[in-house]
Amino acid sequence: MLPVLDRSPASRVVHGGTALGPEELLARARSAARRVPPGSRVALDGGDALARLTHFLGADLAGCATLLTEPTWSERERAAVLADAAPHVLLDLDDPGALPGHHHPAPVGDPDTPFYLATTSGSSGRPKVLVRSRRSWLRSFELLDLGLGPRDRVLVPGPLSSSLFLFGALHALHAGADVHLLDRWSAQDAAAAARRATAVHLVPAMLSALLSALERDAGRRAECRLRVVVCGGARVDRELAERLAAVLPGCRLVEYYGSAEHSLIAVRRGGRLRPVVDVEVRDGELWVRSELSCDGHLDHGTVVPTSTDRGWSRVGDRAVRHADGSLEVLGRTSAVINTGARLVGAEEVESVLRGAGGVRDVLVTGTPHPRFGELVTAVVEIDPAAPPSRSGLRARARRALDPAQRPRRWLAVRELPRTPSGKPARALVAEQLRAGSLRAEAW
Structure with a gap:
């Protein structure tokens, strides 16, 4: 079993010309697990999307908390993130050199074991290193119910160093769906992959570019099999939603709102955003109380718990709570x-x-x-x-x-x-x- 999936792999992972079946995916994860000390903090450097995913799953099997470094960080950002994460092991996935082997045939840890050192996006400043438990994402997988199953293939068209895309890949594997990985975003590559993918995770700007690629190529548009588009990161405006309905009639749009610190907060399946955790709006600012939240952030290897008010914490967004219980997010307080x-x-x-x-x-x-x-x-x-x-x-x-x-x-x-x-x-x-x-x- 792979702990963060709460199951043994039951689907394939496709990347370039490689397709790993469930047995080989598990074998690669077990091999990767032997490269890291159980229960340590691990940073994964380099590697393509497939190597990153298999090593991430292997580190989780070993009860490790893993940081996926981002190639576009400046030297200053990278140094600051690594200083805060203070990894016990830094694995260069482009270097085939062997590390001392560690043997742990059974999964290490429990649902409360930290498995992921997420970094905030950096859209509003220097990335922060967050500590996330397995339970927080396993519960998030359940709340973002997309109705996926063995007949689905989920396209993950961006780098796994982004929690949005890592979440999409693990959510699909948890549901037993196949995963199609792209190393980096390309509207043309995504349009080509959509000939076999039935679902995709992206942000609104990517959805707009994908629709433009399909609008310009009638053949690819006709071959597109997408039936679910999952958007996070920003609100989908009305014109973009209408465009999706016109280009891909019958394709369902699911939007979710969350943050790196709090994971999933609300989901929109048509109509308004509906909270999936406890929310309050205080003086126009959104507060959340959630079992999905991270355990805190790392400061030079020390976990600093999130500051809360009786379990409630700020999200950093302005919002309105409507009489029907729905949520309208107005944007960052810093913006x-x-x-x-x-x-x-x-x-x-x-x-x-x-x-x-x-x-x-x-x-x-x-x-x-x-x-x-x-x-x-x-x-x-x-x-x-x-x-x-x-x-x-x-x-x-x-x-x-x-x-x-x-x-x-x-x-x-x-x-x-x-x-x-x-x-x-x-x-x-x-x-x-x-x-x-x-x-x-x-x-």
Whole structure:
């Protein structure tokens, strides 16, 4: 049995030209488990998606808490993360050199054993190393019930260093579905893989790019077998949901809202977000009490428990709780722009602009201004094949936004800097704007 799956493997993992059946997947996990001391902290460096997954499962079998390093971290970020994680073993998966063998034929630990050293996305600053138990994700797998089974193949189209994609892969294996791994995001590769995949995990910007690839290729669109699209990381706007329904009629959209610290918080299956854990809104800010939350974060190898108020902890988002119990998330408390003595939620503006034709994605932030404090600034990732109308996008902002919310500065980029999960890297864009190093054109 593999502990974090709560079962022995019952499905295949496909990566490139390799397809591992259940027996070989288990054999590779057992082999990887022998490379690490039981109950240690392990960091996995290098390797492709398949090597990372099998070694992660092997480390879990040995009762280890595992960190998956991210290749795009700066040297400073990497050094800081490794200093906090303080791994007992750093495995370079590109180096076939053998380590001393450790023998532990039976699974080590129990549901409360730490198995994952997750890192926060870095979209709002330096990544933090979180400690997560097996139980927290096993319970999350149950609450995100997608109805998957042995006849399904789940496409995981991004790096496993992102908890969003790692969660998708382990959720599928827990359900007994096949998994199709891509090493990195590519809309064309994802569209090709969708000829056999029945479900996919991604973020809204990736869904938009995938739909564009299918819209441009009638053959691939006709061959696409997707029946479930699972979106996390950001809210899916109405236009994108309608696009999905038009391109892939009958394909079900499941959105979930959560955080690296709290795991799953709410799920949307049509209609509004429905909490799956205890939530409260205090002075406009979301608080959560959840058995799915992490056990704390690491500071130079020492676990620092999460600060709570009788079990309740802040999520860092503004929200509204409706009378029917549903939840509306308004965006990060840190993503508020102070302009002319008005507070503007960046993500509310982004949701309006993101649905416009020719806009692949958009990030809204504040840039310094001597009179207004900050200017609402829209950094628009443009589809070069069908760029948006400048006047049309501004007219859209005038129709849907209050005067204070409308961007006063517009910039165009070919690609927004992104976190490993595919979300726009908000802190990095703000830093590059301050330094004048963002490759953007006034628009």
